[in-house]
Amino acid sequence: MCFICNLKTPAAGAPPGVLADPSPRWQARRAFLLAAGASAAGSALAQVDVGSSSGWRKLVPAETLETSARQQFTQVLAEARAKGALAPDGHPQLQRLQTIAQKLIPHTAQWNPRSRDWKWQVSLIGSKQINAWCMPGGKIAFYTGILDQLKLTDDEAAMIMGHEMAHALREHARERLAKSQATSIGLSIASQLLGLGSLGDAAANLGTQLLTLKYSRDDETEADLVGLEIAARGGYKPEASVSLWQKMQAASSNGSPSFLSTHPSGANRILELEANLPKVQHLYEQAAKG
Numbered sequence: 001m002c003f004i005c006n007l008k009t010p011a012a013g014a015p016p017g018v019l020a021d022p023s024p025r026w027q028a029r030r031a032f033l034l035a036a037g038a039s040a041a042g043s044a045l046a047q048v049d050v051g052s053s054s055g056w057r058k059l060v061p062a063e064t065l066e067t068s069a070r071q072q073f074t075q076v077l078a079e080a081r082a083k084g085a086l087a088p089d090g091h092p093q094l095q096r097l098q099t100i101a102q103k104l105i106p107h108t109a110q111w112n113p114r115s116r117d118w119k120w121q122v123s124l125i126g127s128k129q130i131n132a133w134c135m136p137g138g139k140i141a142f143y144t145g146i147l148d149q150l151k152l153t154d155d156e157a158a159m160i161m162g163h164e165m166a167h168a169l170r171e172h173a174r175e176r177l178a179k180s181q182a183t184s185i186g187l188s189i190a191s192q193l194l195g196l197g198s199l200g201d202a203a204a205n206l207g208t209q210l211l212t213l214k215y216s217r218d219d220e221t222e223a224d225l226v227g228l229e230i231a232a233r234g235g236y237k238p239e240a241s242v243s244l245w246q247k248m249q250a251a252s253s254n255g256s257p258s259f260l261s262t263h264p265s266g267a268n269r270i271l272e273l274e275a276n277l278p279k280v281q282h283l284y285e286q287a288a289k290g
Contacts, residue, residue, distance in 0.1 A: 044110070046110065046111075046229065047229055047279045047280050047283060048225040048226065048228065048229050048276055048279055048280065049225075050170075050221070050222045050225055050226060053170055053171060053175075060174045060177050062114060062136070062171070062174060065136050065173065065174050065177070066118075066136045066137035069135035069136040069137050069139055069173075070135075070137060070139065072135065073121075073135055073139040073141075076125075076141065077123055077125075080123075080125045080126070084126075085125055085126035085127060086123065086124075086125060086126070087123070087124035087125070087126065087144075091124060093124055093144065093147060094122070094123070094124040096154065096157070097122050097124060097140075097142055097157065097161070098122050100154060100157055100158045100161055100234070100236075101120065101122045101140065101161060103158075103234035103235055103236075104158065104161060104162055104165060104230050104231060104233075104234040105120055105138075106234075107229075107230045107233040107234060108165060108169055108230060111166070111169040111170065111226055111230075112168075112169040112170070112171070115138065115168075115169060118137050118138035119137070119138065120138040120139075120140070121138065121139050121140065122140045122141075122142070123139075123140070123141045123142075124141070124142050124143075124144065125141055125142070125143050125144070126143075126144050127143040127144060127145055128143075128144075128145040128149070129143045129145045129146070130143070130145045130146045130149055130150065130251060131143045131145065131146055132146050132160050132161070132164055133164055133167075134161075134164035134165050134167060134168045135168065135173075136168050136171065136173050136174065137168070138165075138168060140161065140164060140165070142157075142160075142161075146160070149251065150244075150247045150248070150251060151247075152244070152247075153240060153243075154236065155231075155236045155237040155240030156240045156243060156244040156247070158231040158234060158236035158240070159227060159228065159231050159236065159240050159241045159244045160227075160244065161227075161231070162226070162227030162228065162229075162230040162231035162234075162236075163223045163224060163227035164223075164227070165227065165230060166222065166223040166224075166225075166226035166227040166230065167215065167219070167223045169226065170219070170222050170223065170226060172215050172219045172222070172223070175219075176214075176215065176216075176219075220269065221269065221272060224241070224269055224272065224273055225272070225273075225276055227241075228241050228273060228276060228277075228280055229279075229280050229283065232280035232281070232283040232284040232287070233280075233283045233284075233287055234287060235284065235287035235288055236284070237284060238277045238280050238281055238284055239277060241273045241277075242270055242273055242274055242277075245269060245270050245273070246270065249267075249270075
């Protein structure tokens with residue numbers, strides 16, 4: 001008799017409608033299902049604590065900024081193509097990055113529901129620059145310098161990609177733009193709520209500022225931790241986040257890589273990452289099990 005049939009069988013001598021006690025087999029199965037459900041529910045929640053996104057970003061229309069980012073991304077790729085520096089489809093390093101992105105993208109929507117509609121794209125540009133970025137709307141670029149000079153493992157490359165994705169998901173560029181433009185042109189939050197469009201105009205004319213934008217220390221911490229979790233969920237080793245920034249520190253002693261001009265290195269960020277490794281270790285282990 002199957003466990004379902006056993007569950008539906010009336011107990012001996014019991015009034016109609018009173019069922020037999022579940023078999024030990026069913027009790028064990030039920031306990032397993034409850035445990036699995038609880039585990040899945042817990043894993044679906046964010047494991048790192050970065051708080052809510054800044055309200056400043058709401059002063060700049062997301063659609064406007066994403067449109068500007070697409071235009072700038074297209075321009076950057078066109079310039080790289082003209083120089084013969086844009087990696088073609090089928091390039092091994094580009095395929096490597098695309099594989100990493102495919103594993104990370106499914107875990108982005110919990111950080112920003114808009115990302116479900118983003119047209120994610122990954123490109124590789126031939127350059128000695130130690131640099132990588134992700135524009136609003138999911139446009140990602142890596143430079144060959146960051147892969148080659150730092151000799152990145154897949155796990156370390158995933159940490160960089162997760163970090164850059166996190167900047168876009170947490171809308172740090174949108175927040176930075178709102179704050180800088182509101183300060184420079186003297187706009188108040190109240191004026192924006194009344195419908196003045198100056199910040200929207202600024203977003204539309206953003207241009208190359210997206211590639212040189214400097215984030216705050218809080219932005220960097222958020223990107224580190226959110227990127228760490230996204231990469232762990234994608235099946236990449238959390239401890240690679242620490243080895244990555246150790247390599248960044250070593251690179252900074254030999255100059256000032258482009259990446260570090262907008263993503264300053266430091267011992268504090270390594271300590272912060274190390275403190276959060278236990279929070280995401282089980283996510284990595286679950287992903288590693290498939």
